[in-house]
Amino acid sequence: MKLGIIGQPQSGKTTIFNAAAGKQEAVGDYSQASHRAVIKVPDERVDKLAELVSPKKITYAEIEFLDAPGFTGKGKQSGGSEINPELKLMDALTMVIDVFSADAEPERAIGNLIDEMMLSDLTVVENNIEKKTKKLKGTGDKSAEKEIALLKRCREALENEQPLIDVDFGNDEEKLLRGYTFLSQKPLLIILNIKEDDIANSDEILSQFAGRVSTGKRELAVMCGQIEMELASMDPDDRDEFMADLGISSPAVETVIQKSYRLLGLISFLTVGTPEVRAWTIPVNTIAQRAAGVIHSDIEKGFIRAEVTSYDDYLEYKTTAALKAAGRTRLEGKEYIVQDGDIMLFRFNV
Ligand SMILES: Nc1nc2c(ncn2[C@@H]2O[C@H](COP(=O)(O)OP(=O)(O)O)[C@@H](O)[C@H]2O)c(=O)[nH]1
Ligand SMILES: [Mg+2]
Numbered sequence: 166m167k168l169g170i171i172g173q174p175q176s177g178k179t180t181i182f183n184a185a186a187g188k189q190e191a192v193g194d195y196s197q198a199s200h201r202a203v204i205k206v207p208d209e210r211v212d213k214l215a216e217l218v219s220p221k222k223i224t225y226a227e228i229e230f231l232d233a234p235g236f237t238g239k240g241k242q243s244g245g246s247e248i249n250p251e252l253k254l255m256d257a258l259t260m261v262i263d264v265f266s267a268d269a270e271p272e273r274a275i276g277n278l279i280d281e282m283m284l285s286d287l288t289v290v291e292n293n294i295e296k297k298t299k300k301l302k303g304t305g306d307k308s309a310e311k312e313i314a315l316l317k318r319c320r321e322a323l324e325n326e327q328p329l330i331d332v333d334f335g336n337d338e339e340k341l342l343r344g345y346t347f348l349s350q351k352p353l354l355i356i357l358n359i360k361e362d363d364i365a366n367s368d369e370i371l372s373q374f375a376g377r378v379s380t381g382k383r384e385l386a387v388m389c390g391q392i393e394m395e396l397a398s399m400d401p402d403d404r405d406e407f408m409a410d411l412g413i414s415s416p417a418v419e420t421v422i423q424k425s426y427r428l429l430g431l432i433s434f435l436t437v438g439t440p441e442v443r444a445w446t447i448p449v450n451t452i453a454q455r456a457a458g459v460i461h462s463d464i465e466k467g468f469i470r471a472e473v474t475s476y477d478d479y480l481e482y483k484t485t486a487a488l489k490a491a492g493r494t495r496l497e498g499k500e501y502i503v504q505d506g507d508i509m510l511f512r513f514n515v
Pocket of ligand 1: 172359
Protein backbone atom coordinates (compact mmCIF):
# COMPACT_ATOMS: atom_id res chain seq x y z
CA MET A 166 0.00 0.00 0.00
CA LYS A 167 1.22 3.47 -0.88
CA LEU A 168 0.31 6.46 1.26
CA GLY A 169 1.05 10.01 0.17
CA ILE A 170 1.46 12.67 2.85
CA ILE A 171 0.10 16.03 1.71
CA GLY A 172 -0.56 19.41 3.28
CA GLN A 173 0.50 23.02 3.32
CA PRO A 174 4.16 23.90 3.85
CA GLN A 175 5.10 23.90 7.56
CA SER A 176 2.02 21.94 8.60
CA GLY A 177 4.10 19.12 10.06
CA LYS A 178 4.19 16.65 7.16
CA THR A 179 7.83 15.70 7.61
CA THR A 180 7.36 15.59 11.38
CA ILE A 181 4.54 13.06 11.00
CA PHE A 182 6.45 11.19 8.29
CA ASN A 183 9.33 10.82 10.78
CA ALA A 184 6.93 9.66 13.49
CA ALA A 185 5.21 7.09 11.26
CA ALA A 186 8.30 5.82 9.47
CA GLY A 187 10.80 6.08 12.32
CA LYS A 188 13.01 8.44 10.32
CA GLN A 189 15.00 11.53 11.25
CA GLU A 190 14.58 13.85 8.31
CA ALA A 191 15.07 17.56 8.95
CA VAL A 192 11.91 19.37 9.97
CA GLY A 193 11.14 23.07 9.91
CA ASP A 194 13.15 23.73 6.78
CA TYR A 195 11.64 25.31 3.71
CA SER A 196 13.37 23.06 1.25
CA GLN A 197 10.16 21.26 0.27
CA ALA A 198 12.25 18.11 -0.04
CA SER A 199 10.31 14.90 -0.52
CA HIS A 200 11.07 11.71 1.37
CA ARG A 201 10.18 8.09 0.96
CA ALA A 202 10.17 5.18 3.36
CA VAL A 203 8.91 1.62 3.39
CA ILE A 204 7.80 0.37 6.77
CA LYS A 205 6.71 -2.99 8.05
CA VAL A 206 3.16 -3.11 9.33
CA PRO A 207 3.39 -4.14 12.99
CA ASP A 208 1.22 -7.24 13.39
CA GLU A 209 0.99 -9.06 16.68
CA ARG A 210 -0.53 -12.09 14.94
CA VAL A 211 2.61 -12.56 12.85
CA ASP A 212 4.75 -12.29 16.00
CA LYS A 213 2.70 -14.84 17.93
CA LEU A 214 2.60 -17.33 15.06
CA ALA A 215 6.34 -16.97 14.56
CA GLU A 216 6.85 -17.83 18.24
CA LEU A 217 4.93 -21.07 17.64
CA VAL A 218 6.69 -22.29 14.53
CA SER A 219 10.13 -20.57 14.65
CA PRO A 220 10.24 -19.93 10.90
CA LYS A 221 13.40 -19.15 8.94
CA LYS A 222 11.85 -15.93 7.76
CA ILE A 223 9.19 -13.51 9.07
CA THR A 224 7.58 -11.16 6.59
CA TYR A 225 5.23 -8.34 7.54
CA ALA A 226 2.96 -6.42 5.21
CA GLU A 227 4.57 -3.21 4.00
CA ILE A 228 3.51 0.37 3.55
CA GLU A 229 5.32 2.93 1.47
CA PHE A 230 5.12 6.53 2.63
CA LEU A 231 5.79 9.49 0.37
CA ASP A 232 6.30 12.80 2.17
CA ALA A 233 5.46 15.02 -0.79
CA PRO A 234 6.35 18.70 -1.19
CA GLY A 235 3.60 20.85 0.28
CA PHE A 236 1.05 22.82 -1.65
CA THR A 237 -0.87 25.78 -0.38
CA GLY A 238 -4.23 25.24 -1.98
CA LYS A 239 -3.78 28.63 -3.55
CA GLY A 240 -2.50 27.20 -6.81
CA LYS A 241 -6.11 27.37 -7.86
CA GLN A 242 -5.99 31.18 -7.78
CA SER A 243 -3.14 31.31 -10.23
CA GLY A 244 -4.84 28.72 -12.40
CA GLY A 245 -1.92 26.34 -12.08
CA SER A 246 -1.52 23.45 -9.73
CA GLU A 247 1.37 23.00 -7.31
CA ILE A 248 0.56 19.36 -6.71
CA ASN A 249 3.34 16.82 -7.13
CA PRO A 250 2.24 14.39 -9.89
CA GLU A 251 3.66 11.42 -7.98
CA LEU A 252 0.73 11.72 -5.59
CA LYS A 253 -1.50 10.37 -8.34
CA LEU A 254 0.16 6.98 -7.90
CA MET A 255 -0.78 6.67 -4.22
CA ASP A 256 -3.56 4.40 -2.93
CA ALA A 257 -4.65 6.92 -0.31
CA LEU A 258 -3.66 10.36 0.92
CA THR A 259 -2.85 11.51 4.42
CA MET A 260 -3.49 15.22 4.81
CA VAL A 261 -1.60 16.95 7.62
CA ILE A 262 -3.31 20.07 8.97
CA ASP A 263 -1.68 22.66 11.23
CA VAL A 264 -3.81 23.04 14.35
CA PHE A 265 -0.79 23.80 16.57
CA SER A 266 0.37 27.26 15.56
CA ALA A 267 -1.17 30.45 16.91
CA ASP A 268 -2.48 31.63 13.54
CA ALA A 269 -3.66 28.22 12.30
CA GLU A 270 -6.83 28.16 10.21
CA PRO A 271 -7.46 24.45 9.94
CA GLU A 272 -10.95 24.56 8.39
CA ARG A 273 -9.74 26.88 5.70
CA ALA A 274 -6.61 24.81 5.05
CA ILE A 275 -8.66 21.64 4.57
CA GLY A 276 -11.00 23.49 2.19
CA ASN A 277 -8.16 25.00 0.16
CA LEU A 278 -6.28 21.74 -0.20
CA ILE A 279 -9.36 19.83 -1.31
CA ASP A 280 -10.23 22.66 -3.72
CA GLU A 281 -6.83 22.45 -5.31
CA MET A 282 -7.09 18.69 -5.74
CA MET A 283 -10.50 19.17 -7.38
CA LEU A 284 -9.07 21.81 -9.68
CA SER A 285 -6.26 19.49 -10.72
CA ASP A 286 -8.86 16.80 -11.51
CA LEU A 287 -11.04 19.28 -13.39
CA THR A 288 -8.13 20.16 -15.68
CA VAL A 289 -7.64 16.47 -16.48
CA VAL A 290 -11.38 16.01 -17.04
CA GLU A 291 -11.64 18.99 -19.39
CA ASN A 292 -8.58 18.01 -21.43
CA ASN A 293 -9.95 14.52 -21.88
CA ILE A 294 -13.45 15.63 -22.79
CA GLU A 295 -11.85 17.71 -25.53
CA LYS A 296 -9.52 14.96 -26.70
CA LYS A 297 -12.19 12.26 -26.74
CA THR A 298 -14.72 14.52 -28.47
CA LYS A 299 -12.21 15.19 -31.25
CA LYS A 300 -11.55 11.50 -31.57
CA LEU A 301 -15.26 10.73 -31.75
CA LYS A 302 -15.73 13.28 -34.54
CA GLY A 303 -12.67 12.14 -36.44
CA THR A 304 -13.19 8.40 -36.30
CA GLY A 305 -16.84 8.00 -35.38
CA ASP A 306 -15.59 5.66 -32.67
CA LYS A 307 -18.72 5.25 -30.57
CA SER A 308 -16.89 3.69 -27.67
CA ALA A 309 -15.75 7.17 -26.69
CA GLU A 310 -19.35 8.34 -26.16
CA LYS A 311 -19.86 6.59 -22.85
CA GLU A 312 -16.59 7.86 -21.47
CA ILE A 313 -17.32 11.43 -22.56
CA ALA A 314 -20.71 11.32 -20.82
CA LEU A 315 -19.03 10.01 -17.68
CA LEU A 316 -16.34 12.69 -17.78
CA LYS A 317 -19.06 15.31 -18.13
CA ARG A 318 -20.64 13.97 -14.94
CA CYS A 319 -17.27 14.36 -13.25
CA ARG A 320 -16.99 17.89 -14.58
CA GLU A 321 -20.40 18.80 -13.20
CA ALA A 322 -19.55 17.42 -9.77
CA LEU A 323 -16.20 19.20 -9.65
CA GLU A 324 -17.72 22.49 -10.81
CA ASN A 325 -20.15 22.13 -7.93
CA GLU A 326 -17.22 21.61 -5.57
CA GLN A 327 -18.03 17.98 -4.97
CA PRO A 328 -14.93 15.77 -4.62
CA LEU A 329 -15.20 12.71 -6.87
CA ILE A 330 -15.07 10.35 -3.92
CA ASP A 331 -18.49 11.66 -2.94
CA VAL A 332 -20.01 10.78 -6.33
CA ASP A 333 -21.62 7.34 -6.65
CA PHE A 334 -20.29 5.60 -9.72
CA GLY A 335 -21.28 2.14 -10.92
CA ASN A 336 -18.71 -0.63 -11.17
CA ASP A 337 -18.21 -0.17 -14.91
CA GLU A 338 -17.84 3.54 -14.44
CA GLU A 339 -15.29 3.07 -11.68
CA LYS A 340 -13.34 0.88 -14.05
CA LEU A 341 -13.38 3.51 -16.80
CA LEU A 342 -12.23 6.17 -14.34
CA ARG A 343 -9.50 4.14 -12.69
CA GLY A 344 -6.81 5.07 -15.18
CA TYR A 345 -7.29 8.77 -14.50
CA THR A 346 -6.16 8.36 -10.87
CA PHE A 347 -8.09 11.43 -9.78
CA LEU A 348 -6.81 13.03 -6.60
CA SER A 349 -10.22 13.94 -5.21
CA GLN A 350 -11.28 10.31 -5.65
CA LYS A 351 -8.60 8.98 -3.32
CA PRO A 352 -9.51 7.92 0.20
CA LEU A 353 -8.36 10.65 2.56
CA LEU A 354 -7.09 10.53 6.12
CA ILE A 355 -7.03 14.00 7.67
CA ILE A 356 -4.55 14.37 10.53
CA LEU A 357 -5.16 17.31 12.82
CA ASN A 358 -1.69 18.17 14.06
CA ILE A 359 -2.24 19.68 17.52
CA LYS A 360 0.12 21.20 20.06
CA GLU A 361 1.32 19.31 23.09
CA ASP A 362 -0.94 21.23 25.50
CA ASP A 363 -3.99 20.04 23.57
CA ILE A 364 -3.30 16.31 23.77
CA ALA A 365 -5.71 16.00 26.69
CA ASN A 366 -8.45 17.56 24.51
CA SER A 367 -7.92 15.24 21.55
CA ASP A 368 -11.40 13.72 21.67
CA GLU A 369 -13.04 17.11 21.86
CA ILE A 370 -11.06 18.37 18.87
CA LEU A 371 -11.90 15.23 16.94
CA SER A 372 -15.62 15.72 17.45
CA GLN A 373 -15.39 19.41 16.51
CA PHE A 374 -14.12 18.41 13.10
CA ALA A 375 -16.15 15.25 12.66
CA GLY A 376 -18.83 17.13 10.71
CA ARG A 377 -16.39 17.72 7.86
CA VAL A 378 -15.79 14.06 7.38
CA SER A 379 -18.20 11.69 5.71
CA THR A 380 -17.67 8.31 7.29
CA GLY A 381 -16.23 5.52 5.25
CA LYS A 382 -14.61 7.72 2.65
CA ARG A 383 -12.64 10.08 4.86
CA GLU A 384 -11.13 9.49 8.26
CA LEU A 385 -9.93 11.88 10.92
CA ALA A 386 -7.13 11.53 13.43
CA VAL A 387 -5.80 13.91 16.06
CA MET A 388 -2.17 13.79 17.16
CA CYS A 389 0.71 15.98 18.19
CA GLY A 390 3.31 15.44 15.51
CA GLN A 391 6.20 16.77 17.53
CA ILE A 392 5.57 14.45 20.49
CA GLU A 393 4.87 11.52 18.16
CA MET A 394 8.22 12.08 16.47
CA GLU A 395 9.98 12.00 19.85
CA LEU A 396 8.06 8.86 20.83
CA ALA A 397 9.11 7.08 17.68
CA SER A 398 12.79 7.46 18.53
CA MET A 399 12.50 6.24 22.14
CA ASP A 400 13.13 2.71 23.26
CA PRO A 401 9.91 0.74 23.70
CA ASP A 402 9.80 0.61 27.53
CA ASP A 403 10.33 4.34 27.96
CA ARG A 404 7.88 4.98 25.18
CA ASP A 405 5.03 3.08 26.81
CA GLU A 406 5.55 4.94 30.04
CA PHE A 407 5.76 8.31 28.29
CA MET A 408 2.60 7.57 26.31
CA ALA A 409 0.70 6.55 29.42
CA ASP A 410 1.75 9.79 31.17
CA LEU A 411 0.51 11.87 28.27
CA GLY A 412 -2.68 9.87 27.74
CA ILE A 413 -1.77 8.75 24.21
CA SER A 414 -3.36 5.36 23.51
CA SER A 415 -1.51 4.34 20.34
CA PRO A 416 1.54 5.67 18.50
CA ALA A 417 1.12 7.61 15.24
CA VAL A 418 2.23 4.73 13.08
CA GLU A 419 -0.54 2.48 14.38
CA THR A 420 -3.20 5.16 14.03
CA VAL A 421 -2.16 5.94 10.47
CA ILE A 422 -2.03 2.28 9.45
CA GLN A 423 -5.28 1.28 11.11
CA LYS A 424 -7.24 4.19 9.67
CA SER A 425 -5.73 3.80 6.22
CA TYR A 426 -6.54 0.08 6.13
CA ARG A 427 -10.09 0.92 7.10
CA LEU A 428 -10.34 3.67 4.48
CA LEU A 429 -9.09 1.36 1.77
CA GLY A 430 -11.08 -1.61 3.00
CA LEU A 431 -7.97 -3.73 3.47
CA ILE A 432 -7.48 -6.82 5.62
CA SER A 433 -4.67 -9.35 6.04
CA PHE A 434 -4.51 -13.08 5.73
CA LEU A 435 -1.57 -15.10 7.00
CA THR A 436 0.51 -18.00 5.82
CA VAL A 437 2.33 -20.15 8.33
CA GLY A 438 5.15 -22.59 7.74
CA THR A 439 8.69 -23.32 8.86
CA PRO A 440 10.20 -21.53 5.86
CA GLU A 441 8.16 -18.38 6.47
CA VAL A 442 5.39 -16.76 8.49
CA ARG A 443 3.90 -13.95 6.48
CA ALA A 444 1.08 -11.40 6.36
CA TRP A 445 -0.56 -10.60 3.00
CA THR A 446 -2.79 -7.61 2.31
CA ILE A 447 -6.05 -7.94 0.36
CA PRO A 448 -9.26 -5.91 -0.04
CA VAL A 449 -12.26 -7.06 2.03
CA ASN A 450 -14.55 -9.48 0.17
CA THR A 451 -11.70 -11.07 -1.78
CA ILE A 452 -12.43 -14.66 -2.79
CA ALA A 453 -9.92 -17.41 -1.97
CA GLN A 454 -8.80 -17.92 -5.55
CA ARG A 455 -7.95 -14.24 -6.00
CA ALA A 456 -6.23 -14.10 -2.60
CA ALA A 457 -4.05 -16.97 -3.81
CA GLY A 458 -3.00 -14.76 -6.72
CA VAL A 459 -1.50 -12.25 -4.29
CA ILE A 460 1.07 -14.92 -3.41
CA HIS A 461 1.65 -16.12 -6.96
CA SER A 462 -0.34 -16.09 -10.20
CA ASP A 463 0.31 -19.85 -10.65
CA ILE A 464 -1.48 -20.60 -7.39
CA GLU A 465 -4.47 -18.60 -8.58
CA LYS A 466 -4.50 -20.32 -11.98
CA GLY A 467 -4.04 -23.83 -10.62
CA PHE A 468 -6.23 -23.32 -7.55
CA ILE A 469 -7.76 -26.54 -6.19
CA ARG A 470 -8.85 -25.65 -2.68
CA ALA A 471 -7.83 -23.75 0.43
CA GLU A 472 -7.27 -25.08 3.92
CA VAL A 473 -8.40 -22.38 6.31
CA THR A 474 -7.75 -22.02 10.03
CA SER A 475 -8.73 -19.11 12.23
CA TYR A 476 -5.94 -17.31 14.04
CA ASP A 477 -7.47 -17.97 17.48
CA ASP A 478 -7.71 -21.69 16.78
CA TYR A 479 -4.12 -21.79 15.59
CA LEU A 480 -2.91 -20.25 18.84
CA GLU A 481 -5.00 -22.66 20.85
CA TYR A 482 -4.09 -25.91 19.05
CA LYS A 483 -0.58 -24.85 18.01
CA THR A 484 0.17 -27.49 15.36
CA THR A 485 -1.44 -28.44 12.06
CA ALA A 486 -1.80 -32.03 13.29
CA ALA A 487 -3.71 -30.95 16.42
CA LEU A 488 -5.84 -28.57 14.38
CA LYS A 489 -6.77 -31.32 11.93
CA ALA A 490 -7.48 -33.83 14.71
CA ALA A 491 -9.83 -31.33 16.33
CA GLY A 492 -11.51 -30.57 13.01
CA ARG A 493 -10.44 -26.95 13.20
CA THR A 494 -9.09 -26.70 9.67
CA ARG A 495 -11.77 -26.23 7.03
CA LEU A 496 -11.60 -27.01 3.35
CA GLU A 497 -12.90 -24.12 1.28
CA GLY A 498 -13.44 -23.64 -2.46
CA LYS A 499 -12.42 -20.79 -4.70
CA GLU A 500 -15.47 -18.66 -3.88
CA TYR A 501 -14.77 -18.57 -0.14
CA ILE A 502 -14.53 -14.98 1.12
CA VAL A 503 -11.25 -14.67 2.98
CA GLN A 504 -11.56 -13.11 6.46
CA ASP A 505 -9.12 -10.90 8.34
CA GLY A 506 -6.65 -13.10 10.22
CA ASP A 507 -7.44 -16.30 8.31
CA ILE A 508 -4.49 -18.64 8.07
CA MET A 509 -4.51 -19.95 4.53
CA LEU A 510 -2.86 -22.93 2.89
CA PHE A 511 -3.56 -23.18 -0.83
CA ARG A 512 -3.59 -26.46 -2.73
CA PHE A 513 -2.94 -26.04 -6.42
CA ASN A 514 -1.43 -27.70 -9.44
CA VAL A 515 0.42 -26.13 -12.34
N1 LIG B 1 4.21 22.87 18.36
C1 LIG B 1 4.25 22.00 17.36
N2 LIG B 1 5.05 22.21 16.32
C2 LIG B 1 5.07 21.33 15.33
C3 LIG B 1 4.27 20.16 15.34
N3 LIG B 1 4.49 19.48 14.21
C4 LIG B 1 5.39 20.17 13.50
N4 LIG B 1 5.75 21.29 14.17
C5 LIG B 1 6.73 22.31 13.75
O1 LIG B 1 6.32 22.87 12.52
C6 LIG B 1 7.44 23.13 11.71
C7 LIG B 1 7.24 22.49 10.34
O2 LIG B 1 7.29 21.10 10.47
P1 LIG B 1 7.62 20.16 9.22
O3 LIG B 1 7.32 18.77 9.63
O4 LIG B 1 8.96 20.43 8.67
O5 LIG B 1 6.50 20.67 8.19
P2 LIG B 1 6.31 20.37 6.63
O6 LIG B 1 6.79 21.57 5.91
O7 LIG B 1 4.83 20.21 6.47
O8 LIG B 1 7.07 19.13 6.30
C8 LIG B 1 8.67 22.59 12.43
O9 LIG B 1 9.31 23.66 13.04
C9 LIG B 1 8.07 21.64 13.45
O10 LIG B 1 8.87 21.55 14.59
C10 LIG B 1 3.45 19.95 16.48
O11 LIG B 1 2.74 18.94 16.61
N5 LIG B 1 3.47 20.88 17.46
MG1 LIG C 1 8.60 18.81 4.95
